[in-house]
Amino acid sequence: MRDQIFVAGLGIITAIGNDLTTNLQSLCEEKTGIGEMVWLSSVHRGELPVGEVKYSNAELAVATGLPTQLSRTALLSAIAAREALVDAGWGKSNLFRTGFISANTVGGMDKTENFFKLFSKDKTAGKLADVVNHECGAVTELVADYLGIQHFVSTVSTACSSSANAIFTGARMIKAGLLDFALVGGADALTRFTLNGFNTLMILDKELCKPFDENRHGLNLGEGAAYLLLTSEKGLKQLNKKPYARISGYANANDAFHQTASSPEGTGSFLAMKGAMDKARLLPADIDYINLHGTGTQNNDIAEGTAIRLLFDPAYPKMSSTKAYTGHTLGASGAVEAVYSVLAIRHGLIFPNLRWQTAMKEFPFQPVTVCLKNQRVHHVLSNSFGFGGNCSSLIFSAA
Amino acid sequence: MKIYIRSTGNISPQHSLDTESFFLNRINPSADFFKSFEPDYDSFVDSKMIRRMSRIVKMGVAASLTCLRSAGIEQPGAILTATSYGCLEDSSSFLRRMIEFEETMLSPTAFIQSTHNTVGAQIALLLKCHHYNNCIVHRAFSFENALIESRLLLEDGMAPVLVGAVDEITDDRHAILSRFGLYKKTNAYGNIAGEGAAFFLLDKERGSDPLAEWIDLQILYRPSNEDEVQEAIRNFLKQNGLSLEDVGLVLTSHTGNARRDESDDRLLNSLFRGKNHFPFKSLCGDFPTASGFAFWLASVLLKQQRQPSWMDGLKFPLKKILIHHHSGNTHHSFFLIGAV
Amino acid sequence: MDELILKLKEQVIERLNLKDLKPGDIGDDQPLFVEGIGLDSIDALELIVLLQQEYNIKLSNAEDGPRVFHSIRTMADYITANSSAIKVSS
Numbered sequence: 001m002r003d004q005i006f007v008a009g010l011g012i013i014t015a016i017g018n019d020l021t022t023n024l025q026s027l028c029e030e031k032t033g034i035g036e037m038v039w040l041s042s043v044h045r046g047e048l049p050v051g052e053v054k055y056s057n058a059e060l061a062v063a064t065g066l067p068t069q070l071s072r073t074a075l076l077s078a079i080a081a082r083e084a085l086v087d088a089g090w091g092k093s094n095l096f097r098t099g100f101i102s103a104n105t106v107g108g109m110d111k112t113e114n115f116f117k118l119f120s121k122d123k124t125a126g127k128l129a130d131v132v133n134h135e136c137g138a139v140t141e142l143v144a145d146y147l148g149i150q151h152f153v154s155t156v157s158t159a160c161s162s163s164a165n166a167i168f169t170g171a172r173m174i175k176a177g178l179l180d181f182a183l184v185g186g187a188d189a190l191t192r193f194t195l196n197g198f199n200t201l202m203i204l205d206k207e208l209c210k211p212f213d214e215n216r217h218g219l220n221l222g223e224g225a226a227y228l229l230l231t232s233e234k235g236l237k238q239l240n241k242k243p244y245a246r247i248s249g250y251a252n253a254n255d256a257f258h259q260t261a262s263s264p265e266g267t268g269s270f271l272a273m274k275g276a277m278d279k280a281r282l283l284p285a286d287i288d289y290i291n292l293h294g295t296g297t298q299n300n301d302i303a304e305g306t307a308i309r310l311l312f313d314p315a316y317p318k319m320s321s322t323k324a325y326t327g328h329t330l331g332a333s334g335a336v337e338a339v340y341s342v343l344a345i346r347h348g349l350i351f352p353n354l355r356w357q358t359a360m361k362e363f364p365f366q367p368v369t370v371c372l373k374n375q376r377v378h379h380v381l382s383n384s385f386g387f388g389g390n391c392s393s394l395i396f397s398a399a
Numbered sequence: 400m401k402i403y404i405r406s407t408g409n410i411s412p413q414h415s416l417d418t419e420s421f422f423l424n425r426i427n428p429s430a431d432f433f434k435s436f437e438p439d440y441d442s443f444v445d446s447k448m449i450r451r452m453s454r455i456v457k458m459g460v461a462a463s464l465t466c467l468r469s470a471g472i473e474q475p476g477a478i479l480t481a482t483s484y485g486c487l488e489d490s491s492s493f494l495r496r497m498i499e500f501e502e503t504m505l506s507p508t509a510f511i512q513s514t515h516n517t518v519g520a521q522i523a524l525l526l527k528c529h530h531y532n533n534c535i536v537h538r539a540f541s542f543e544n545a546l547i548e549s550r551l552l553l554e555d556g557m558a559p560v561l562v563g564a565v566d567e568i569t570d571d572r573h574a575i576l577s578r579f580g581l582y583k584k585t586n587a588y589g590n591i592a593g594e595g596a597a598f599f600l601l602d603k604e605r606g607s608d609p610l611a612e613w614i615d616l617q618i619l620y621r622p623s624n625e626d627e628v629q630e631a632i633r634n635f636l637k638q639n640g641l642s643l644e645d646v647g648l649v650l651t652s653h654t655g656n657a658r659r660d661e662s663d664d665r666l667l668n669s670l671f672r673g674k675n676h677f678p679f680k681s682l683c684g685d686f687p688t689a690s691g692f693a694f695w696l697a698s699v700l701l702k703q704q705r706q707p708s709w710m711d712g713l714k715f716p717l718k719k720i721l722i723h724h725h726s727g728n729t730h731h732s733f734f735l736i737g738a739v
Numbered sequence: 740m741d742e743l744i745l746k747l748k749e750q751v752i753e754r755l756n757l758k759d760l761k762p763g764d765i766g767d768d769q770p771l772f773v774e775g776i777g778l779d780s781i782d783a784l785e786l787i788v789l790l791q792q793e794y795n796i797k798l799s800n801a802e803d804g805p806r807v808f809h810s811i812r813t814m815a816d817y818i819t820a821n822s823s824a825i826k827v828s829s
Contacts, residue, residue, distance in 0.1 A: 043502045105514070107536075116494045123574045131575055135483060136515065137537035150620045154544040155537040157485070157515040165533055172551045193494065196502050197510035200784060202801045254478075254523040254532040259451075259511055261780055271529055387511070388520025390532055447777060450756035504791050506754075507784045 005171045006236055006243035006399055009088025009229035011080040011185075012339045014326045015051035015222055018063075019083055024343055027325065027351045028371050034208050034220045034327050039072075040190045048204055050190055051222025051327025066146060071108035071133055072189035072223075074142045076332075080225035081143055081183060088229040089239050090181065092148065099152035099179040100144045101170045102227075103162030103186030105331040107136040110191045139187070152179060157331070159386030160293070161252070162186050163226070164334030164394055168250035170230050180235050185335030187225030194330065195221055201260060203297045211294035211321035212301050212367050214358040219295040222327025226335035228342070245345045248379070248397040249282065251275025255389030261299050266307030268391035269293075273311055273381060276393035286379050287317045287395075289350050291337045292367070293383040294321020295328050300385065305363045316365040317381075318372070324354035334384035334392065341380040341396045348375045402553060403609040403739065405602050406472075408465030408563075409695045410435050410458045411595040413682050416465065418699065425682070425709040431582055432568050432592035433684035437461075444525065451508055452521065453488050455567040458596035459518035460525065463563055466598040467526075470606055475561035477531035477552045480519035481541035482565050483687035484572060489513040491571045518565055531557055539687040539726035542694070543618050549601050559606075563598030564691030568684075581685075590656035593684015597691035599698070605739070611701040613694075614719075614735040615639050621729050625662055628731055629670050632723070635733050646674060647717040648700070650693045652725045653678035654685045662728070675712055679722070690724035690732060697722060697736040704738070743815045751811070754789050755782050767812045772805065783808055790814075796821045 013019065015033025016026035026033065037045040039052055053060075053076060060075035061068040064082070081100070090098070111130040118125035133139055140155040152173070156166040163186025170182030188194075198204050198221060205218035236243055253275060255268025262268065277284065293304055308316070322340050329336050344350060353367035378398045385391045412433035414420035426436075435458065440449055443461045452460065459480065467475065493509040511517075516534035523532050531552065535545045542564035549560040573592055576582060582590050600606075601613065617635045622628050636642055649671050653660045655678070667676060683692035697720040700706070706713040722734040748762035751771075755778065769775045772783070783804045790796045796818060798807060807817045 113494060113497070116491075117498055119571075119575075120495045120498050124578070128575075128578060132579075135536070135538060136485070137483065137541065140537065145621075152618070153537070153620055154535060154540065156533065157536040158519075158532070158534050159514050159516060169533075169548060169551075172548075172555070176551055176554060178547075178551075192497060192502060193490075193510075196497050196505055197493065197507075197513075200505045200507035200510055200788070202784060202787075252531050252533065254520070254529050256523045256527050256529055258779065259517070259520060259524070259781065267529065386516075387514050388516045388532075389523060390516060390520065446757075446759045450758060451781070504788055506788045507781055511781065 003175045004233060005174055005230050005247045007228050007245045007247065007342050008231050008236060008239055008241050008243055009084040009090065010244065010339050010342060011083030011087060012226040012336060013053055013076055013080045014224035014329065014336055015053060016325050018055055020087065027340065030352060030354060030371055032208065032325050032354055042192050042195055044195060048195065048206060049208055049220050051220060052190060053223055069129065070142065071139055072110050073104055073108060073187050074133065074139045076189055076223065076225040077102060077139065077143045077187035078146050080187065081147060081227045084183060084227040084229045085147065089241050090229055094181055094238060095148060097151055097179050098149050098181040098183065099170065099173060100147065100149040101154045101156065101166045101182060101184045102140040102143065103156040103166040103331045104136050104139055104188050105157055105159055105162060106188065106191055106194060107139045108133040109193050110189050113192050149183065158390040159388055160330055160333055161384040161386035161390045161392040162331040162334060164384035164392035165252060167228060167335060167338055167394060171247050171250065174230060174232055180231060182230045183227055184230055185227030186331045188223055188329060188331035190221060190223040205296060208355055209296035209324060210355045211296040211324055211353055212292065212305065212360060213356050214360050216296045216301060218297050220327040222329040224326060224329040224332045224336055226332055226339045228335065228338060243399040245342045245396045246399050247394065249276040249280025249395035251279055252392045255391055257389060260387050262303035262385065264303060264306065266303035268389050269304050269307035269383065269385055270310055272391040272393040273307060273383065276381065276395045280395045280397065282379055282395065284312045285315060287381050288377045289344055289380045290317055290319035291341045291380060291382040292319055292321040293385045294323055296323065301360065302362060304383065304385065305360060309363055318350045318368050320351055320353035320367045322351055337382050338394055341382045344377045344380055345396055345398050348377055349373055350375050350377065400554065400603055402550060402601050402603065402613045403605050404611045404613055404698045405559060405600040405606040405609045406466050406469035407599050407610060407695050407698055408462040408469065409595065409597040410437060410462045411683050411692055412436065412593060415695065422707040425707065428591050428684065432573060433594065434568065435594055451512065453486055453512050455486055455488065455565055456512065456518050456521050458567065459563065459565040460521055462596040463522050463561055463598040466561065466600050470600045472559060472600060474526060474528050475530065475559050475600065476557040477560045478519050478522055478528065479533050479545045479549055479560060479562040480516065480565065481535045481545035481688055482515060483536065483538050483541050484566050485515040485536060486513045486517050487567060487569045487572050491569060539730035540618055540732065542688045542691045543616060543732045546616055553601065553603055559600050559602035561598060561600055563596065564688035565596040566594055566686045566688045568592050568594045590654045590659060591684045593680065593686045593689060595683050595692050597695045599694065609739050610698040612737045612739050614737050617733050619731040622731060625665060632670060632733055639735055641719065643674065646719050646721045648713060648720045649674050649676040650679045650697060650720060650722045651676050652680060652723055654680050675714065677710065687726055690722065693722045693724060694734060701736060701738040740815060743818065744811055747811050747814055750789060750793060754785055765811060768810050771808055771810055794818050794822065
């Protein structure tokens with residue numbers, strides 16, 4: 001079939017591993033990465049568990065060859081993006097018509113918030129170097145320049161669905177013949193800005209989160225970066241690579257209910273999931289695994305669960321939220337979970353929903369609680385639902 | 400596939416909401432930046448929703464609703480917003496309080512409103528529009544990349560597409576960028592900061608009274624030298640079966656700062672020699688998504704087929720306008736817009 | 740109590756940017772959420788911050804919100820009850 005879009009390479013760094021192999025190992029060993037705050041300096045240290053990447057900025061700088069004083073978002077992005085290219089066997093000869101579409105929600109805010117400490121008292125104070133790469137797009141360009149990609153570079157920012165949107169934008173561009181290769185995904189580093197922002201919404205769990213559990217108390221924030229190298233059949237031949245999977249479906253819909261809360265009926269979630277299945281020409285019964293958005297907040301899990309019930313009842317696929325491993329990585333989450341979805345297909349695995357104990361009273365289904373091996377995983381649905389009602393679903397299928 | 404610009408809504412430092420006023424009066428910057436003329440927002444949004452909206456969100460909402468109302472469309476097939484700086488006022492406000500109160504007793508509204516896709520989300524909320532919604536935040540290519548995506552969405556059947564660019568000036572942004580030496584009061588304009596919210600309804604169908612046709616767009620990131628830029632412009636026109644002969648007006652990216660404008664002047668003396676040209680940033684100021692204003696200006700001139708009282712030398716009928724937008728030497732884009 | 744009720748109305752109007760309303764427009768017992776004034780979940784969070792900043796009272800459990808913020812009077816009652824508790828303990 002023409003216009004199929006393949007996943008040729010993967011790269012990832014999260015609280016559960018600094019590369020693809022370690023992430024996969026942690027997933028199989030059911031090892032969470034959420035815990036005490038180490039790198040981020042905040043009054044909430046010791047109070048709010050987070051999913052921090054275990055590398056310091058200095059270690060990220062050494063691993064990438066980039067300057068230590070760059071935004072942590074850029075450093076995380078660079079390490080994962082480079083891994084995806086290397087994993088795919090992509091080289092400089094493939095530079096022409098390669099695009100880089102990355103997502104993030106706060107750009108270089110980790111440096112900006114340090115700048116503002118001084119600037120807010122005196123407008124002539126603060127190091128300009130700390131704000132020169134504040135913008136979301138600036139962080140993307142730092143990494144594009146690092147990788148040598150300049151044919152097409154873009155940044156998507158739609159809160160928690162950002163990198164899912166970046167992924168299907170890349171797929172669209174390849175289908176339209178505008179790109180041969182698309183390096184797509186996202187990154188976000190933990191910042192005081194987001195930590196405190198989410199805290200004002202009173203949706204952070206002071207314990208380790210329990211997505212889709214009746215007794216859940218909110219989410220844990222995380223950080224990380226993940227990228228996929230997408231290409232067409234022609235591109236695969238150029239790389240001489242066997243693909244991991246295909247992107248067979250995708251859709252974005254808007255909940256249009258409230259700025260931060262999801263509608264109780266899960267309208268946006270329903271439309272996104274259904275739209276993705278329609279695009280993939282799949283029926284609910286074809287889905288083997290749902291990687292849930294599953295943040296662990298009261299609101300998301302009910303809305304997402306309601307939409308799942310409407311779509312799948314009475315036969316539910318296996319499902320889990322991997323945010324119990326990594327925390328909610330915001331701008332990176334769509335891509336992190338896309339990578340996990342692809343790994344599920346490649347290795348026949350279904351990852352568990354860690355720390356789950358009690359079924360939500362509203363629903364007749366429950367998530368998987370241990371890592372299942374030797375599974376038939378042909379079609380995976382991955383959800384990412386963000387503020388502003390921005391709901392995206394991706395479907396990955398065996399190639 | 401032809402793409403029509405069916406309608407627009409533009410809140411800018413000119414009288415862009417009222418064509419006749421725009422054609423009669425040109426507004427010059429009052430200080431060292433341009434501030435937009437803003438409508439009475441109460442006529443667009445009810446008080447319960449507007450109370451929470453920051454200025455940039457109000458600008459984006461009003462411009463997009465104006466655009467939709469002009470075309471008589473209630474629900475677009477997709478909503479795309481482009482911004483380079485995002486919702487700065489709210490980001491600054493939340494940051495300042497976070498520092499002042501040492502991460503305690505913080506209020507959620509500023510944080511929620513600081514998310515980059517707030518403008519697009521509020522538009523969807525107001526219209527109860529469940530369709531596709533995306534937000535591009537990529538420096539001087541934000542609007543350009545959003546347009547490229549619009550074309551893909553139209554090809555995928557999501558029509559019509561509401562696409563717009565918004566960026567605002569805030570005291571903080573101006574103070575910081577001034578420290579980077581971006582704005583210098585060297586002459587009547589210097590290099591003046593700008594802002595605006597420009598929205599467009601794009602469609603494969605003409606609708607009843609389209610303004611213009613968006614023919615093509617090309618971006619060029621990090622060209623090695625000016626020759627590469629010139630070559631790219633020539634190829635861009637050639638790909639569309641055109642040459643510079645066919646271009647009736649070039650909208651240039653001059654900022655008013657003599658040093659920064661040297662490369663633009665060189666283009667005027669070489670590739671664009673003898674062409675009618677106009678520096679669009681002299682109307683809207685300098686900001687990364689100023690190409691949205693240029694796109695609006697081109698559409699209006701092509702529709703009206705007359706020149707504003709404060710412009711001269713344009714020849715009519717005006718059939719094709721070329722926009723050259725650039726930010727420094729790293730981000731160049733070329734647009735081709737045609738009369739219908 | 741009347742003084743507190745009036746002050747609360749002014750603070751709610753200011754904090755939530757309810758520009759169209761004056762204190763006289765808000766009934767002491769009028770429901771603030773859903774019907775009545777029509778506030779939403781974000782407003783509830785803002786009121787929690789208001790309690791903390793202006794009255795030094797921390798509402799740590801968001802689920803108590805609907806009860807405490809039902810009306811201006813229930814807010815005033817809650818403030819009075821929690822302020823006296825502090826006085827007694829000191």
